[in-house]
Amino acid sequence: MMKRITNIKKLNLIANTIRQDVVKMLYEAKSGHSAGSIGLADIYTALYFSVLYHDPQKPDWPDRDRHVLSNGHVCPVLYATLANAGYFPKKELMTLRKLGSRLQGHPHRGTLPGIENSSGPLGQGLSQAVGMALVAKAEQKKWRVYCMVSDGEQQEGQIWEAAMLAAKYKLGNLTVIMDRNNIQIDGYTEEVVPLEPLTEKYRAFGWHVIDVDGHNIKQIIDACNESRAVYERPTIIIAHTIPGKAVSFMEHRFEWHGKPPSKEDMDKALAELENVRKLIEEEEI
Amino acid sequence: MNLITNPELKKPSRDGFGKALLELGEKNPDVWVLTADVSESTRTHLFAEKFPQRFVQVGVAEQNMAGIASGIAACGKTVFISAYGVFSPGRNWDQLRVSICYNDVNVNLHASHTGLTVGPDGASHQALEDLSITRCLPNLIVMSPADMEETRKAVHAAAATKTPCYIRTSREKTPVFTTEATPFEIGKANVYHEGKDVAIFAHGIPVYESLKAAESLKKKGIDAAVIDCHTIKPIDKDTIVKYAKQCGHVVTVEEHQINGGLGSAVAEVLAENYPCPMKRHGVYDTFCESGSARELLKKYMLDAEGIEKVVEKAIL
Numbered sequence: 001m002m003k004r005i006t007n008i009k010k011l012n013l014i015a016n017t018i019r020q021d022v023v024k025m026l027y028e029a030k031s032g033h034s035a036g037s038i039g040l041a042d043i044y045t046a047l048y049f050s051v052l053y054h055d056p057q058k059p060d061w062p063d064r065d066r067h068v069l070s071n072g073h074v075c076p077v078l079y080a081t082l083a084n085a086g087y088f089p090k091k092e093l094m095t096l097r098k099l100g101s102r103l104q105g106h107p108h109r110g111t112l113p114g115i116e117n118s119s120g121p122l123g124q125g126l127s128q129a130v131g132m133a134l135v136a137k138a139e140q141k142k143w144r145v146y147c148m149v150s151d152g153e154q155q156e157g158q159i160w161e162a163a164m165l166a167a168k169y170k171l172g173n174l175t176v177i178m179d180r181n182n183i184q185i186d187g188y189t190e191e192v193v194p195l196e197p198l199t200e201k202y203r204a205f206g207w208h209v210i211d212v213d214g215h216n217i218k219q220i221i222d223a224c225n226e227s228r229a230v231y232e233r234p235t236i237i238i239a240h241t242i243p244g245k246a247v248s249f250m251e252h253r254f255e256w257h258g259k260p261p262s263k264e265d266m267d268k269a270l271a272e273l274e275n276v277r278k279l280i281e282e283e284e285i
Numbered sequence: 286m287n288l289i290t291n292p293e294l295k296k297p298s299r300d301g302f303g304k305a306l307l308e309l310g311e312k313n314p315d316v317w318v319l320t321a322d323v324s325e326s327t328r329t330h331l332f333a334e335k336f337p338q339r340f341v342q343v344g345v346a347e348q349n350m351a352g353i354a355s356g357i358a359a360c361g362k363t364v365f366i367s368a369y370g371v372f373s374p375g376r377n378w379d380q381l382r383v384s385i386c387y388n389d390v391n392v393n394l395h396a397s398h399t400g401l402t403v404g405p406d407g408a409s410h411q412a413l414e415d416l417s418i419t420r421c422l423p424n425l426i427v428m429s430p431a432d433m434e435e436t437r438k439a440v441h442a443a444a445a446t447k448t449p450c451y452i453r454t455s456r457e458k459t460p461v462f463t464t465e466a467t468p469f470e471i472g473k474a475n476v477y478h479e480g481k482d483v484a485i486f487a488h489g490i491p492v493y494e495s496l497k498a499a500e501s502l503k504k505k506g507i508d509a510a511v512i513d514c515h516t517i518k519p520i521d522k523d524t525i526v527k528y529a530k531q532c533g534h535v536v537t538v539e540e541h542q543i544n545g546g547l548g549s550a551v552a553e554v555l556a557e558n559y560p561c562p563m564k565r566h567g568v569y570d571t572f573c574e575s576g577s578a579r580e581l582l583k584k585y586m587l588d589a590e591g592i593e594k595v596v597e598k599a600i601l
Contacts, residue, residue, distance in 0.1 A: 109388050118383055121383050124352050124383060127384070128355050128356035129356060130352075131352065131355060134341060135360040158380070161349035
């Protein structure tokens with residue numbers, strides 16, 4: 001089983017590496033989704049290096065925690081995280097979206113170790129996570145299900161169908177993390193079709209809701225731990241994130257939802273991320 | 286061996302589904318069943334009563350049902366989901382495509398209430414396009430059994446495969462004319478009536494109606510072969526080509542639109558392998574209407590009498 005890292009400085013450094021990997025991968029691929037992927041680096045670091053019970057050497061270990069990615073377009077951050085955790089060689093990251101690659105443009109179950117579900121069309125992952133949690137509950141297994149959803153996909157009706165069912169079956173073994181980055185392809189979520197008040201909506205649907213800063217790794221880990229202690233209802237962690245976080249020209253900009261960096265963009269982004277890295281390294285523990 | 290009988294017994298094919306689920310539930314603790322607020326009419330209530338721990342009532346939410354099933358199957362289970370054909374696969378095609386077929390998990394869709402014979406509920410509830418939208422999906426096996434007993438076997442066969450399957454059944458009580466001894470193999474059509482003048486390929490309720498039509502045609506000196514294409518995908522190319530060669534004329538008969546169903550599947554096989562005169566019979570690109578099952582079969586010429594007329598005209 002993978003050893004958990006609890007040192008926040010170490011985790012911040014891993015998140016920085018993942019961000020740099022994502023920038024390089026997307027430049028290499030010449031297409032893909034930059035802002036969401038970069039914005040999720042802290043959450044994915046928390047999940048795979050501190051929260052999940054898993055073993056990169058045994059991706060099919062029956063008692064592993066499951067991570068279901070519903071908004072499959074942010075898969076570059078999942079791929080980079082899996083490679084850094086040791087699921088497959090890091091050099092393979094540069095094959096993203098290329099012919100013959102195991103790193104498909106949207107994740108495909110069975111192609112790459114560590115991928116629990118195929119996704120792409122929004123709104124489908126939460127149902128699959130609920131299905132897995134139902135099995136674990138019925139068979140009294142200890143493993144949990146962690147599901148990543150986007151904010152934009154809350155506009156899909158299927159999400160709310162799944163939310164109702166998770167509450168019906170009191171799935172205390174299900175933790176959902178929402179990437180609340182406020183952008184979608186056509187603009188800001190609150191302008192395209194308003195989602196708020198999300199916290200109240202999920203509470204009304206019978207969920208335990210925790211709002212966190214999605215770039216504060218300690219808060220993310222604490223919220224995941226809190227969700228483990230809630231037995232009678234599923235938990236959703238609404239993680240408030242900045243799309244493109246730590247790359248200044250991408251931050252908050254919906255234009256970067258579905259676009260890759262150019263060579264110039266990449267060089268600029270990597271230089272900025274190196275500066276951030278130095279700042280993290282200089283921090284007192 | 287007596288493969289078919291001339292039955293008094295009439296039962297809906299969906300009963301075969303309910304019966305097979307009970308048998309599977311006893312035998313295999315990894316079988317799970319889901320329904321979308323139609324447990325009694327899909328006959329899943331029988332399984333639910335016996336194995337409540339492995340039954341999930343998802344409510345009126347067919348898209349969610351497909352996704353939940355995918356998640357359960359990803360944990361190594363054999364899952365059956367069941368609703369009316371117009372809703373599943375009608376409502377949840379995207380979930381069927383990505384959550385089930387692209388994931389390649391062992392989820393089997395069962396649709397009850399397909400075809401015209403749903404009757405009085407009218408056009409909105411008559412699934413006549415389900416084969417067109419399932420036949421095109423990679424990894425998916427597509428079956429449309431002819432009676433209750435054949436359905437029972439199809440369900441067992443689906444559970445034994447690792448890939449997703451779609452099984453189409455009916456609401457209407459129809460003769461149970463196959464027997465326990467009738468063979469059933471996915472992808473292998475059953476020849477129930479030999480003939481040399483015309484080959485009738487059918488699935489579902491029209492198989493028995495075609496057999497009756499063949500008996501009547503025989504009296505007129507027309508020797509019709511009747512082949513039960515219970516598996517629409519993968520289609521049994523060998524049997525289709527063999528009987529096209531033997532008979533020279535082909536008619537497909539189905540309770541489905543003529544576009545995209547068995548008629549299209551047979552036409553594709555013949556166009557590539559043995560082009561010959563052929564007639565696709567079914568519902569001709571239209572929405573139908575309310576009426577009793579028998580009245581509708583008669584009006585749309587899918588009862589024995591209607592099929593007989595269509596076949597006679599086709600071989601003129």
